[in-house]
Amino acid sequence: xxxxxxxxxxxxxxxxxxxxxxxxxxxxxxxxxxxxxxxxxxxxxxxxxxxxxxxxxxxxxxxxxxxxxxxxxxxxxxxxxxxxxxxxxxxxxxxxxxxxxxxxxxxxxxxxxxxxxxxxxxxxxxxxxxxxxxxxxxxxxxxxxxxxxxxxxxxxxxxxxxxxxxxxxxxxxxxxxxxxxxxxxxxxxxxxxxxxxxxx
Amino acid sequence: xxxxxxxxxxxxxxxxxxxxxxxxxxxxxxxxxxxxxxxxxxxxxxxxxxxxxxxxxxxxxxxxxxxxxxxxxxxxxxxxxxxxxxxxxxxxxxxxxxxxxxxxxxxxxxxxxxxxxxxxxxxxxxxxxxxxxxxxxxxxxxxxxxxxxxxxxxxxxxxxxxxxxxxxxxxxxxxxxxxxxxxxxxxxxxxxxxxxxxxxxxxxxxxxxxxxxxxxxxxxxxxxxxxxxxxxxxxxxxxxxxxxxxxxxxxxxxxxxxxxxxxxxxxxxxxxxxxxxxxxxxxxxxxxxxxxxxxxxxxxxxxxxxxxxxxxxxxxxxxxxxxxxxxxxxxxxxxxxxxxxxxxxxxxxxxxxxxxxxxxxxxxxxxxxxxxxxxxxxxxxxxxxxxxxxxxxxxxxxxxxxxxxxxxxxxxxxxxxxxxxxxxxxxxxxxxxxxxxxxxxxxxxxxxxxxxxxxxxxxxxxxxxxxxxxxxxxxxxxxxxxxxxxxxxxxxxxxxxxxxxxxxxxxxxxxxxxxxxxxxxxxxxxxxxxxxxxxxxxxxxxxxxxxxxxxxxxxxxxxxxxxxxxxxxxxxxxxxxxxxx
Numbered sequence: 001x002x003x004x005x006x007x008x009x010x011x012x013x014x015x016x017x018x019x020x021x022x023x024x025x026x027x028x029x030x031x032x033x034x035x036x037x038x039x040x041x042x043x044x045x046x047x048x049x050x051x052x053x054x055x056x057x058x059x060x061x062x063x064x065x066x067x068x069x070x071x072x073x074x075x076x077x078x079x080x081x082x083x084x085x086x087x088x089x090x091x092x093x094x095x096x097x098x099x100x101x102x103x104x105x106x107x108x109x110x111x112x113x114x115x116x117x118x119x120x121x122x123x124x125x126x127x128x129x130x131x132x133x134x135x136x137x138x139x140x141x142x143x144x145x146x147x148x149x150x151x152x153x154x155x156x157x158x159x160x161x162x163x164x165x166x167x168x169x170x171x172x173x174x175x176x177x178x179x180x181x182x183x184x185x186x187x188x189x190x191x192x193x194x195x196x197x198x199x200x
Numbered sequence: 201x202x203x204x205x206x207x208x209x210x211x212x213x214x215x216x217x218x219x220x221x222x223x224x225x226x227x228x229x230x231x232x233x234x235x236x237x238x239x240x241x242x243x244x245x246x247x248x249x250x251x252x253x254x255x256x257x258x259x260x261x262x263x264x265x266x267x268x269x270x271x272x273x274x275x276x277x278x279x280x281x282x283x284x285x286x287x288x289x290x291x292x293x294x295x296x297x298x299x300x301x302x303x304x305x306x307x308x309x310x311x312x313x314x315x316x317x318x319x320x321x322x323x324x325x326x327x328x329x330x331x332x333x334x335x336x337x338x339x340x341x342x343x344x345x346x347x348x349x350x351x352x353x354x355x356x357x358x359x360x361x362x363x364x365x366x367x368x369x370x371x372x373x374x375x376x377x378x379x380x381x382x383x384x385x386x387x388x389x390x391x392x393x394x395x396x397x398x399x400x401x402x403x404x405x406x407x408x409x410x411x412x413x414x415x416x417x418x419x420x421x422x423x424x425x426x427x428x429x430x431x432x433x434x435x436x437x438x439x440x441x442x443x444x445x446x447x448x449x450x451x452x453x454x455x456x457x458x459x460x461x462x463x464x465x466x467x468x469x470x471x472x473x474x475x476x477x478x479x480x481x482x483x484x485x486x487x488x489x490x491x492x493x494x495x496x497x498x499x500x501x502x503x504x505x506x507x508x509x510x511x512x513x514x515x516x517x518x519x520x521x522x523x524x525x526x527x528x529x530x531x532x533x534x535x536x537x538x539x540x541x542x543x544x545x546x547x548x549x550x551x552x553x554x555x556x557x558x559x560x561x562x563x564x565x566x567x568x569x570x571x572x573x574x575x576x577x578x579x580x581x582x583x584x585x586x587x588x589x590x591x592x593x594x595x596x597x598x599x600x601x602x603x604x605x606x607x608x609x610x611x612x613x614x615x616x617x618x619x620x621x622x623x624x625x626x627x628x629x630x631x632x633x634x635x636x637x638x639x640x641x642x643x644x645x646x647x648x649x650x651x652x653x654x655x656x657x658x659x660x661x662x663x664x665x666x667x668x669x670x671x672x673x674x675x676x677x678x679x680x681x682x683x684x685x686x687x688x689x690x691x692x693x694x695x696x697x698x699x700x701x702x703x704x705x706x707x708x709x710x711x712x713x714x715x716x717x718x719x720x721x722x723x724x725x726x727x728x729x730x731x732x733x734x735x736x737x738x739x740x741x742x743x744x745x746x747x748x749x750x751x752x753x754x755x756x757x758x759x760x761x762x763x764x765x766x767x768x769x770x771x772x773x774x775x776x777x778x779x780x781x
Contacts, residue, residue: 017402021338021348028343069526075347075367078402176401 009038010064010082011090011161014053015045015169017076026053026077029070035059039092041158047169050078056159078176083163090161094139095121096130096146097153103128109149116142127152221388224354224380225254228318231361233261234394237289239280239651240264241273245293246333248320250385252291265651265680268672270297272644274304275670278313279648282631283606283656285439287368288648290317295333298379299340303638305375306344310635311460312437314373316364324352324381337379346374354387362397371405372524373437407525407539414545417519417536418552420493424517426561427453428484428491430476430505433460433634434498434522440543441465441627444497447550452557454565456484458499460634463624467603473565477505478769479616482572482778483565485769488513489776490564497521498542501531502635511774521545575780576766581621587760588736590617590689596740597659597687598623600747605657606631606649610642610666613695616765618661628653640669646684647676657685657747664690664716674726677752685746686730686754688719691761699764723754730754 016022023042030037038056045052057064064082072080100123103109113120116138118130132139136156143154222230228251232240240262244252255264267273270292277288288308292301298319308315322331338350347367349360357380364376421427435444445465448455454473457464465472474481476488485507488494494516499505506512509531520527520534521542528537538545580591594617597605603623609615609632624630631649633641646660667688677684698712723730729749733742739757746753767778 020350021342024339025342032343066526066530069528069530073524073526075400075403 005060005062007058007060009056009058009085010061011085011088011159012053012055012057012064012068012071013081013083013161013163014055014071015047015078015080015172016051016053017078018049018051019076022051022074022076025074026055026071029067029074030055030057033063033067035063035067039158041160043160045169047173050169050173054159054161079169079172081163081166083161087165088161088163090135090159091133092136092139092157092159093131093133094142094154094156096132096142096151097127098130098146099150099152100125100128102149106149112142112145116145118142222391223250223254223386223388224351224357225251225385227354227357227389227391227394228361228380228385229254229258229262230391231358231394232289233258234396235361235365236286238263240289240291241267241276241280241648242291243267243270243273243293243297244291245295245297245320247294247322247382248291248297248318248380248385250382251318251320251380263651264291265647265676267644268675269670270300271303271640272647272670272673272676274301274308274315274317275638275641275644276648276651276673276676277315277317278304278308278311278641279608279631279645279650280652281308281313281315281648282645282652283628283649283658284652285628286314286652287365288313288315290315292317293320293333294322294337295335297333298335298337301377302340302344303636305341305377307633307636307638307641308375309344309346311633312373312433313375314368315375316361316368317375317377319377319379320385321350321379321381323383325383327352327381337377341377344375345377348377348379350379350381351384352381354384354389357384358391358394359397362395363400366397366400367403371403406523406541406544409538409540409545409548411548413536413538414548415552417495417538418549420517420519420536421451421453421495421549422552422554424493426487426491427451427493427495427558428487428516429453429455429495429497430458430488430499431455431461431464431497432458432499434542435461435464436627438498438523438541438543440498440541440546443543443546443550445469447546447553450550450555451553452555452562453495454484454487454558454562456480458502458505458634459619459630459632461499462619462622462630463627466625467623468625471562473562474569475620477502477775478507478771479620479765479767480505480769481569481620482767482780483568485767485775485778486568487565489515489774491516493517493519495519495521496532497546498523500524500527503531506531507769507773507775507777511776521549572767572780580617583736588734588739588757589763590614590691590759591621592736593687593689593739593743593757593759594618594621594661596743600740600743601657601659605629605659606653608632608642608646608649608658608660610660610662611637611639611696612663612666613691613699613763613765614661614663614689616696617689620765629656639663639666642666643670643686644673644676646686647673647680647682650682650684658683659685659687661687661689663695664688664692664719665694665714667719668714668716671722674723674728677728678726682752683750684752685749686723686752687746688754688756689759690716690719690756691759691763692716693761695763696765698762702762702764703768703770719754719756728752728754730756732756732758734758
């Protein structure tokens with residue numbers, strides 16, 4: 001119980017069907033409880049047609065467990081996992097735009113970039129875009145340094161995370177499909193083809 | 201919302217050339233018939249006109265009840281679902297038609313009522329353009345639906361409708377909204393028959409039963425000296441009344457109910473020890489904090505049931521049977537969670553529990569309830585002098601109906617009085633807005649309840665405040681010719697708020713003094729018979745006149761103005777701190 005009281009960073013992994021409106025259905029489970037989402041990423045998963053949300057939130061384990069159950073209750077959600085930082089491998093991607101003239105002149109900047117593992121994505125006469133991937137502290141640290149050299153733009157992606165102990169969703173999805181074999185497995189071919197049936 | 205779109209431009213109708221093609225609207229109606237739908241509560245309007253046009257040819261198979269406000273349609277569908285166990289169906293148009301459904305959908309969501317609402321929507325090409333009567337119904341209803349979906353192509357309709365009914369009625373039931381754009385209603389597509397949905401990959405209506413948990417639960421129960429059962433609507437929703445009765449009778453454990461669980465076993469059953477919660481009975485509330493094993497079945501530990509959570513049954517081991525895993529540990533930590541449909545888990549548990557009697561423990565409930573009877577119930581049900589009380593009206597009604605009527609209540613003092621004192625011999629007899637506490641629920645819900653159980657006497661018990669919230673549904677009664685008995689318990693106050701103001705706000709009666717029209721005259725205006733009584737000696741005859749009348753009847757009973765509902769667990773107090781006065 002004691003460990004449940006302290007707030008800490010959790011990464012929630014949500015496996016879902018690909019469905020219009022589901023992002024909203026997931027997001028309001030947090031906003032209804034006035035829980036702030038630190039970061040949210042949606043992407044394909046290891047299983048074809050199954051989407052994977054990564055949601056980062058700082059809360060007590062008790063709250064996270066309840067939220068996870070509310071998430072899993074949604075019709076189009078297949079499975080929800082929540083993990084502490086020890087349980088996962090995670091990365092965030094950051095992009096930095098800086099004036100090329102300053103970068104070109106100052107050798108120390110180049111050294112800094114090497115030190116932070118940055119790569120140049122675009123080099124133009126007027127600006128250069130660098131990228132780094134890593135944990136937040138790492139990407140943040142480079143921002144602080146580049147501010148001194150005329151940082152024009154900075155953006156960081158949501159966290160994406162791999163669960164260390166997970167065997168992936170391939171076997172799980174079979175369980176779901178075989179759970180209640182009906183006369184036909186209802187696959188919602190129309191529901192999954194939103195763009196084809198709807199044009200503005 | 202009968203406003204016609206003038207500049208409608210049907211799109212993509214060119215492909216409608218094959219001979220077997222029918223419109224999306226017709227597919228929808230065929231689907232409803234396949235799902236066993238007989239009654240629809242609705243209100244037409246511009247964006248749902250194609251469906252209503254198709255309905256014109258289906259009135260022999262689908263009975264449509266025209267309500268007077270879309271909120272009434274949702275409550276009627278809820279009443280229908282609750283009395284019949286079937287899915288309630290609602291039709292409404294886009295924009296204001298759909299937004300008027302919100303209260304009923306929210307009510308159905310929190311009270312787990314199976315309902316499918318079909319809303320019309322503007323043409324797909326107009327979505328997001330602020331078109332006439334366009335509202336983002338899907339996003340508005342997302343937090344208050346079990347599932348919702350916007351249909352923009354007629355070809356989607358059969359699958360989506362099948363999915364909607366499957367989701368609404370299975371697992372923990374709930375409301376579903378299907379929003380259908382007008383082009384999809386008009387569009388003709390090949391229809392090859394309707395296939396019911398029986399599986400959705402991502403949806404687990406019932407969690408898998410873990411027999412090890414059932415065994416642990418049985419072990420706890422068998423070792424218990426003072427076990428106590430709390431039961432809720434889950435028993436009704438799972439059609440598990442017989443399984444529940446078998447469990448209670450074999451284990452000999454005293455059982456108390458939440459208001460939505462009322463009637464799961466008869467009120468007069470010897471092991472039924474009364475109602476839980478804020479205005480529940482003395483015994484079950486006090487002894488919640490004395491029992492050693494608490495067995496919660498199909499209930500969700502609402503704050504009105506638990507009172508102060510950190511002083512709630514802390515001494516007890518908790519066994520929680522629920523179909524919804526999200527309810528386990530939500531409010532009260534379970535020692536043993538028994539996931540699953542109680543229709544399946546209860547027999548497993550019954551098999552493993554010892555046949556027992558808990559006479560001494562049961563006697564404690566009886567003794568505490570006797571104090572309540574002596575100190576307040578007798579005076580409430582059998583007053584000799586003074587004005588009429590709400591309790592005596594319900595008591596006299598019980599004597600006349602023998603506990604076989606369906607009682608539909610609104611929200612407030614009369615609701616608590618009716619739920620406390622009404623006798624229920626049968627399941628699905630107590631229909632009320634429990635979780636959301638929606639004033640205005642009872643009148644339309646009673647209409648729906650009668651359509652869902654036509655052989656039953658349906659009595660709506662409503663306060664003078666709530667009645668005025670959906671008073672227009674008298675028009676629905678008039679037009680449909682349905683037979684609903686209406687009792688207005690008129691205390692000339694918004695009584696429950698007044699009670700709280702008296703008890704907690706130093707009698708500062710802030711806007712609870714409500715005046716009423718001549719209800720009997722209003723009913724007469726709708727060609728509904730009625731009368732008003734305020735004298736004790738006339739009450740029984742008036743009730744008899746109401747029950748014996750062939751059609752609907754409105755009985756307004758003037759009751760004492762400043763009566764309080766007791767017992768009461770004041771907010772922020774523990775259930776064992778229940779006050780009898």
